[in-house]
Amino acid sequence: NDSDRLLGGLLATGFDEATCLSRYQSSLYRKPSPYKPSPYLLSKLRSYETLHKRCGPGTEPYKKALTQLDQDHIDNNGECKYVVWVSFSGLGNRILSLASVFLYALLTDRVLLVDRGKDMEDLFCEPFPDMSWLLPLDFPLTSQFDGLNQDSSRCYGHMLKNHVVDNDKTLSHLYLHLVHDYGDHDKMFFCQGDQTFIGKVPWLVVKTDNYFVPSLWLIPGFDEELDKLFPQKETVFHHLGRYLFHPTNQVWGLVTRYYEAYLSNADEKIGIQVRVFDVGAGPFQHVMDQISSCTRKEKLLPEVDTVIERSRRVTIPKKHKAVLVTSLNSGYSENLKSMYWEYPTLTGEIIGVHQPSQEGYQQTEKKMHNGKALAEMYLLSMTDSLVTSAWSTFGYVAQGLGGLKPWILYKPENRTAPDPACGRAMSMEPCFHAPPFYDCKAKTGVDTGKLVPHVRHCEDMSWGLKLV
Amino acid sequence: NDSDRLLGGLLATGFDEATCLSRYQSSLYRKPSPYKPSPYLLSKLRSYETLHKRCGPGTEPYKKALTQLDQDHIDNNGECKYVVWVSFSGLGNRILSLASVFLYALLTDRVLLVDRGKDMEDLFCEPFPDMSWLLPLDFPLTSQFDGLNQDSSRCYGHMLKNHVVDNDKTLSHLYLHLVHDYGDHDKMFFCQGDQTFIGKVPWLVVKTDNYFVPSLWLIPGFDEELDKLFPQKETVFHHLGRYLFHPTNQVWGLVTRYYEAYLSNADEKIGIQVRVFDVGAGPFQHVMDQISSCTRKEKLLPEVDTVIERSRRVTIPKKHKAVLVTSLNSGYSENLKSMYWEYPTLTGEIIGVHQPSQEGYQQTEKKMHNGKALAEMYLLSMTDSLVTSAWSTFGYVAQGLGGLKPWILYKPENRTAPDPACGRAMSMEPCFHAPPFYDCKAKTGVDTGKLVPHVRHCEDMSWGLKLV
Ligand SMILES: Nc1nc2c(ncn2[C@@H]2O[C@H](COP(=O)(O)OP(=O)(O)O)[C@@H](O)[C@H]2O)c(=O)[nH]1
Ligand SMILES: Nc1nc2c(ncn2[C@@H]2O[C@H](COP(=O)(O)OP(=O)(O)O)[C@@H](O)[C@H]2O)c(=O)[nH]1
Numbered sequence: 001n002d003s004d005r006l007l008g009g010l011l012a013t014g015f016d017e018a019t020c021l022s023r024y025q026s027s028l029y030r031k032p033s034p035y036k037p038s039p040y041l042l043s044k045l046r047s048y049e050t051l052h053k054r055c056g057p058g059t060e061p062y063k064k065a066l067t068q069l070d071q072d073h074i075d076n077n078g079e080c081k082y083v084v085w086v087s088f089s090g091l092g093n094r095i096l097s098l099a100s101v102f103l104y105a106l107l108t109d110r111v112l113l114v115d116r117g118k119d120m121e122d123l124f125c126e127p128f129p130d131m132s133w134l135l136p137l138d139f140p141l142t143s144q145f146d147g148l149n150q151d152s153s154r155c156y157g158h159m160l161k162n163h164v165v166d167n168d169k170t171l172s173h174l175y176l177h178l179v180h181d182y183g184d185h186d187k188m189f190f191c192q193g194d195q196t197f198i199g200k201v202p203w204l205v206v207k208t209d210n211y212f213v214p215s216l217w218l219i220p221g222f223d224e225e226l227d228k229l230f231p232q233k234e235t236v237f238h239h240l241g242r243y244l245f246h247p248t249n250q251v252w253g254l255v256t257r258y259y260e261a262y263l264s265n266a267d268e269k270i271g272i273q274v275r276v277f278d279v280g281a282g283p284f285q286h287v288m289d290q291i292s293s294c295t296r297k298e299k300l301l302p303e304v305d306t307v308i309e310r311s312r313r314v315t316i317p318k319k320h321k322a323v324l325v326t327s328l329n330s331g332y333s334e335n336l337k338s339m340y341w342e343y344p345t346l347t348g349e350i351i352g353v354h355q356p357s358q359e360g361y362q363q364t365e366k367k368m369h370n371g372k373a374l375a376e377m378y379l380l381s382m383t384d385s386l387v388t389s390a391w392s393t394f395g396y397v398a399q400g401l402g403g404l405k406p407w408i409l410y411k412p413e414n415r416t417a418p419d420p421a422c423g424r425a426m427s428m429e430p431c432f433h434a435p436p437f438y439d440c441k442a443k444t445g446v447d448t449g450k451l452v453p454h455v456r457h458c459e460d461m462s463w464g465l466k467l468v
Numbered sequence: 469n470d471s472d473r474l475l476g477g478l479l480a481t482g483f484d485e486a487t488c489l490s491r492y493q494s495s496l497y498r499k500p501s502p503y504k505p506s507p508y509l510l511s512k513l514r515s516y517e518t519l520h521k522r523c524g525p526g527t528e529p530y531k532k533a534l535t536q537l538d539q540d541h542i543d544n545n546g547e548c549k550y551v552v553w554v555s556f557s558g559l560g561n562r563i564l565s566l567a568s569v570f571l572y573a574l575l576t577d578r579v580l581l582v583d584r585g586k587d588m589e590d591l592f593c594e595p596f597p598d599m600s601w602l603l604p605l606d607f608p609l610t611s612q613f614d615g616l617n618q619d620s621s622r623c624y625g626h627m628l629k630n631h632v633v634d635n636d637k638t639l640s641h642l643y644l645h646l647v648h649d650y651g652d653h654d655k656m657f658f659c660q661g662d663q664t665f666i667g668k669v670p671w672l673v674v675k676t677d678n679y680f681v682p683s684l685w686l687i688p689g690f691d692e693e694l695d696k697l698f699p700q701k702e703t704v705f706h707h708l709g710r711y712l713f714h715p716t717n718q719v720w721g722l723v724t725r726y727y728e729a730y731l732s733n734a735d736e737k738i739g740i741q742v743r744v745f746d747v748g749a750g751p752f753q754h755v756m757d758q759i760s761s762c763t764r765k766e767k768l769l770p771e772v773d774t775v776i777e778r779s780r781r782v783t784i785p786k787k788h789k790a791v792l793v794t795s796l797n798s799g800y801s802e803n804l805k806s807m808y809w810e811y812p813t814l815t816g817e818i819i820g821v822h823q824p825s826q827e828g829y830q831q832t833e834k835k836m837h838n839g840k841a842l843a844e845m846y847l848l849s850m851t852d853s854l855v856t857s858a859w860s861t862f863g864y865v866a867q868g869l870g871g872l873k874p875w876i877l878y879k880p881e882n883r884t885a886p887d888p889a890c891g892r893a894m895s896m897e898p899c900f901h902a903p904p905f906y907d908c909k910a911k912t913g914v915d916t917g918k919l920v921p922h923v924r925h926c927e928d929m930s931w932g933l934k935l936v
Contacts, residue, residue, distance in 0.1 A: 253812055260788070261808070261820035265733040320728070340729070341824065342836070344721055352729035356809065368810070 004032050009042045010243050012049055012129045020125035022252040026242075029259060029382050033242075033403045035235045040228045045243060048106055049128050055080030055111045056131035068202050069140055073169045081202045083110040084135055086145045087117025088179070089209035091373050092393030094120075096211035096430050097178075099240045103213055104206075106229070107222050108199055115145060123374050125246040141173070141205060148207055150177050150186065156198065157186030165197065173203035180209055180434040190215045191440035195222075211237070211396065211430040214455045214465040218448060233454045233467045234427035237400035245401070247374055254356075254375035259382065262354045266322030270300055271383035272336075274327035275392035278415065283331025286417045290409055291332060291387070294422035298407055300385055301351065304343035323353045324383055326376040326394075330358035377401070387422065390460035396430035404428055408460045423459055427468040431458035435465040476504045478711050480517055480597045488593035490720040494710075497727060497850050501710075501871045503703045508696045513711060516574055517596050523548030523579045524599035536670050537608055541637045549670045551578040552603055554613045555585025556647070557677035559841050560861030562588075564679035564898050565646075567708045571681055572674075574697070575690050576667055583613060591842050593714040609641070609673060616675055618645050618654065624666065625654030633665065641671035648677055648902040658683045659908035663690075679705070679864070679898040682923045682933040686916055701922045701935045702895035705868035713869070715842055722824075722843035727850065730822045734790035738768055739851035740804075742795035743860035746883065751799025754885045758877055759800060759855070762890035766875055768853055769819065772811035791821045792851055794844040794862075798826035845869070855890065858928035864898035872896055876928045891927060895936040899926035903933040 004027045006013065017024055055061045061080040068074045085101045087094065098114065105112040113135040114120060126132055135142065144152075151158055154175045159165045161183075176198070177186045188194045190212075198204065213236050216222050230236050247255060263269055272291060276282055295301040301323065325333035337353035345351060356379065357372045377394060380386060381402030388395030390411040399406045405425045410418040439446035449457035449465055458464035472495045474481065485492055523529045529547040536542045553569045555562060566582065573580040581603040582588060594600055603610070612620075619626055622643045627633045629651075644666075645654045656662045658680075666672065681704050684690050698704050715723060731737055740759060744750055763769040769791065793801035805821035813819060824847065825840045845862060848854060849870030856863030858879040867874045873893045878886040907914035917925035917933055926932035 254809060257809055257812065257818070260818045341722060341725055344725065350725070350728045 007033065007242055008036045010037050010045070010239060012046070014129055019249075020246050021249055022255070023125060023246045025252070025256075026246075026378075029256070030402070033238070035232055035238055035403055037235075037239045038229060038231050041230065041239060044106055044229060051080070051109065052111055052128045052133070053131040055082070056128075057113070057134070057136045059131075065202055066140070068172045071172050074172050074202060077170075077200075078202050081108070081110045081204075082113055083108070083204040083206060084113045084139075084141075085115060086148065086205060086207040087115045087120055088207050090393065091123075091370050092377070092395075092397050093209040095241070095245060095377075095397050096237070096393050097208040099237055099244060100208065100210065100212045100216075101206050102244060103216065103236065103240060107216065107225055108195075110204070113139075115142065119370050123248060123251060123370060124244075125248055127244045127246065141203075145205070145207070148175050148177070148205065150181075150183060152177070154205075155186070156189065156194075157183055160185040160188055160194075167197060170200045170202075172201070173205060174198060174201045176204055176206045176208075178206060178208035178210060178212060182434070184436075184438070187436035187438060188440075190219060190436050190438070192220050193440065195219060210434055211393070211432050212435070213237070214429075214432045214467050215435050215448065217455055217467065218451060234429045236467060237396075237430055238403050238428060241397065241400045247378060251371045251374050251378075254371060255378045258356050258375065258379055262352075263322045263324060263379070263382070265320065266352065267319045268321045268385075269383040270295075270321060270323045271380040271386040271398065272323060272325045272332075273380055273386070273388045273392065273395045273398060274325060274329070274332050274409075275389035275394055276327075276329070277391060278412070282329040283335065284415065286412055286415050287409075288332060288335055290412060290417035290421040291336070293417060294387060294407060294409055294420075297420065298422065298424075300387065300407070302345040302347040302349050304339055305346050306343050318348045318350075320350045320352070323351060324379055325353060325355045326357075326380060327355065328359055330355060388425075391433070393430065399425070399428050400430060402428075410460065425459055426456065427466065429467040431461055431464040431466045433461060433464050435463070472500050475501065475710050477510045478505050478513070478707060480514070482597055487717075488714050488720075489717055490723070491593060491714045493720070493724070494714075494846075497724070498870070501706070503700055503706055503871055505703075505707045506697060506699050509698065509707060512574055512697060519548070519577065520579055520596045520601070521599040523550070524596075525581070525602070525604045527599075533670055534608070536640045539640050542640050542670060545638075545668075546670055549576070549578045549672075550581055551576070551672040551674060552581045552607075552609075553583060554616065554673060554675040555583045555588055556675050558861065559591075559838050560845070560863075560865050561677040563709070563713060563845075563865050564705070564861050565676040567705055567712060568676065568678065568680045568684075569674050570712060571684065571704065571708060575684065575693055576663075578672070581607075583610065587838050591716060591719060591838060592712075593716055595712045595714065609671075613673070613675070616643050616645070616673065618649070618651060620645070622673075623654070624657065624662075625651055628653040628656055628662075635665060638668045640669070641673060642666060642669045644672055644674045644676075646674060646676035646678060646680060650902070652904075652906070655904035655906060656908075658687060658904045658906070660688050661908065663687060678902055679861070679900050680903070681705070682897075682900045682935050683903050683916065685923055685935065686919060702897045704935060705864070705898055706871050706896060709865065709868045715846060719839045719842050719846075722839060723846045726824050726843065726847055730820075731790045731792060731847070731850070733788065734820065735787045736789045736853075737851040738763075738789060738791045739848040739854040739866065740791060740793045740800075741848055741854070741856045741860065741863045741866060742793060742797070742800050742877075743857035743862055744795075744797070745859060746880070750797040751803065752883065754880055754883050755877075756800060756803055758880060758885035758889040759804070761885060762855060762875060762877055762888075765888065766890065766892075768855065768875070770813040770815040770817050772807055773814050774811050786816045786818075788818045788820070791819060792847055793821060793823045794825075794848060795823065796827055798823060856893075859901075861898065867893070867896050868898060870896075878928065893927055894924065895934065897935040899929055899932040899934045901929060901932050903931070 005024050065078045083105050085098050102112050114133045115135050152175050155177050333355035340351040377397045380398035386404045386406040388406040389409050405428050407422045409422045456468050458466045473492050533546045551573050570580050582601045583603050620643050623645050624642050801823035808819040845865045848866035854872045854874040856874040857877050873896050875890045877890045905913050924936050926934045
């Protein structure tokens with residue numbers, strides 16, 4: 001069915017299928033999403049694609065805009081404005097921040113260009129028809145990206161702090177520092193007034209490791225448009241993620257081969273994403289206990305019968321459940337696997353436990369490492385029920401792509417499993433880990449998680465914000 | 469089909485199914501064996517069962533025979549004679565030696581009694597109807613079992629060496645030392661003349677870690693009977709193994725749960741049994757190379773396409789192959805698994821790689837350890853094609869139970885993969901690792917692998933003997 005294949009119209013037609021098999025094949029591996037993109041979002045995406053094609057790398061408007069970078073201030077508005085996403089942080093963080101910046105581009109009629117960093121090109125297909133989203137390698141500011149920080153002279157927060165923002169002039173480019181360690185002046189990005197100033201600058205360079213979408217909703221001037229784009233508010237990353245992030249054929253091979261070899265025959269698939277932020281080598285007993293307690297209490301996995309009655313009859317197998325565990329450590333899945341090997345389940349269900357990679361530690365710079373990480377996020381998104389770890393953007397990506405409200409394993413404190421071990425998420429949206437708490441009008445602090453019903457504090461991080 | 473269930477009449481009817489589910493369920497997990505037991509073997513087994521029931525522990529003849537043990541020599545022949553198998557060595561060795569001793573019991577009309585050792589009772593069901601094969605715990609000689617060796621006074625070889633065998637008297641019991649380190653005098657067991665003497669002794673106690681069946685065939689007086697029992701000579705262990713060794717419900721749970729969770733959906737199952745006798749911690753590169761080279765050359769597993777063409781179309785999956793790897797080390801299966809995850813196969817086949825346990829090192833005394841080892845031998849025996857390691861009795865058991873002619877990974881020398889890496893076995897029979905090379909009539913050395921066409925030197929051990 002063509003609507004399924006195109007995810008209800010989310011995906012544009014006309015791509016060469018062979019160059020990016022995942023784009024049209026991912027629908028074969030997942031149930032159709034119950035969340036349909038709004039017609040308004042679809043038309044917005046189609047016009048974005050037109051804009052992107054008109055202004056993208058190599059076009060006349062692009063060349064013209066580039067020349068503006070030679071000046072400090074610009075005289076007249078060019079035809080196209082840009083926002084450059086700088087490759088930064090772990091893969092989960094990158095995916096979420098890139099989606100945020102894309103939404104910002106949609107809201108501000110900018111063209112998104114992607115700094116390819118070490119491996120963006122190896123991981124993701126081009127999402128827009130007929131025009132690359134990759135920032136050309138000869139972009140004049142690229143060499144500065146690594147050094148950009150809170151104290152860079154063109155950093156908006158820095159300029160505010162030092163009172164060098166001149167509202168009468170339009171800068172040719174501006175750096176937006178939206179990294180988790182950002183300061184109050186950087187956070188002024190989320191104020192409507194500042195957006196007016198920022199909005200005129202033809203080149204924005206953004207470095208962020210956050211999913212800042214929830215706070216965009218609190219900016220007057222954006223909120224109405226967002227309501228129209230996403231009448232189902234919790235679907236922002238679900239739709240944008242599926243629109244933007246198509247694994248390359250190499251990564252798609254990792255996804256499909258694993259799926260076919262280990263998951264496809266199961267009647268039900270359970271994903272368990274284990275991300276441990278404690279220092280020291282795992283596996284940790286308290287994390288193991290937490291996983292067992294959560295999956296048992298929430299009836300995601302059956303209990304085992306440790307009393308071996310010699311006369312027990314083998315019951316006719318009821319159901320085959322495949323458990324997909326992702327973790328840097330192999331201990332958690334080995335433990336589960338042994339348990340379901342050594343003892344029968346009380347329900348008679350057959351439980352297979354599978355873990356694709358066991359990389360041992362985070363290796364953000366290695367190519368295949370991130371390919372495997374992406375493949376695993378994707379595989380998790382293909383499960384029927386998902387358990388994630390608190391604080392982890394890796395899990396957020398999986399839940400969002402999959403359209404799954406996960407059970408979140410709450411963060412253990414002092415190496416003790418929390419009680420309850422986990423809880424069901426309110427929505428499938430990612431959590432914004434470092435939101436501003438500022439009332440731009442009243443110029444005072446405010447609990448931004450209490451302003452509107454659809455922007456709330458996260459389940460896994462009390463100060464975070466998420467859409468529900 | 470009842471004939472399948474009873475393995476062509478090999479198994480007696482009338483057992484309580486629930487107490488030993490594997491007995492009648494194993495036929496559900498394997499294709500019917502192409503090797504049918506001979507009617508003569510069946511009738512022999514049925515009369516053995518009658519004998520066993522008549523003479524087994526607790527019966528009057530048993531009690532009477534026990535009293536003979538109080539004397540050095542016996543006056544008159546009792547009704548029943550016994551052979552006691554002493555639990556000794558690794559599990560594979562034990563299974564093979566027990567089958568050998570059972571066959572010897574069949575040939576000599578003795579009753580087999582099994583020293584339960586640490587775990588025989590936890591691993592195997594009772595094979596004979598209505599009467600235990602376990603040696604009663606109060607058997608008077610049990611405390612001596614551990615100390616029995618080549619120099620024991622009642623050791624037949626020792627007595628021969630010291631010329632204390634008196635052909636005119638009949639000993640009440642005799643110890644047969646048939647362990648791999650045995651000497652020329654012990655090996656006289658395989659001479660017809662000595663069998664005449666031994667045959668009169670009511671109690672034989674045997675310690676062995678060998679599959680000595682091939683040499684029984686070279687004893688005149690046994691050979692004709694053996695020909696009648698096993699017209700297909702290479703089926704001895706296949707039939708006797710399936711007749712005798714039924715995993716207990718606990719072990720059967722390990723077998724069936726693993727099978728259902730990881731193997732049952734595959735179109736084809738390949739077993740790879742990796743046993744490395746080199747010292748030092750594996751995995752070893754030369755062993756990995758050997759496995760790849762063997763499975764590739766013998767077309768057991770497809771090659772992978774390491775040239776990722778971006779435009780490659782995912783072909784319709786042809787066939788799903790499950791690879792079952794057993795090894796003390798997890799490295800070999802992890803390596804294979806990564807390879808088939810990271811690269812597509814040239815044939816389009818889907819390859820899943822599975823390893824049940826990774827025990828790290830041989831732990832012969834731990835209960836669950838041997839349960840897992842037995843479960844793995846059984847699982848290997850359920851595969852369609854089997855690759856085994858040279859010299860390993862673990863592999864012999866799997867091939868024999870499965871009725872599989874394996875590809876044998878030849879023994880590496882000097883940490884180098886041999887070329888060719890493996891070769892197809894001539895028959896599914898185990899190899900006798902320490903056969904005698906003696907011509908009993910000519911009283912001279914002889915190459916016992918050259919005497920008859922069906923007793924040959926083994927593929928994996930030049931001095932070993934096997935039936936073909
Ligand atoms: N393959 C794999 N890599 C992981 C896993 N967990 C963490 N990583 C690696 O560690 C990085 C964690 O960074 P990120 O994706 O931003 O997730 P977060 O730190 O959990 O928010 C990932 O990008 C991976 O490189 C896992 O389960 N599987
Ligand atoms: N579970 C398991 N145990 C093994 C494996 N290989 C060796 N072992 C252990 O090591 C012992 C080896 O002794 P044995 O069975 O006589 O086989 P052999 O030494 O290979 O002839 C086994 O009984 C197991 O306890 C394996 O692949 N899996």
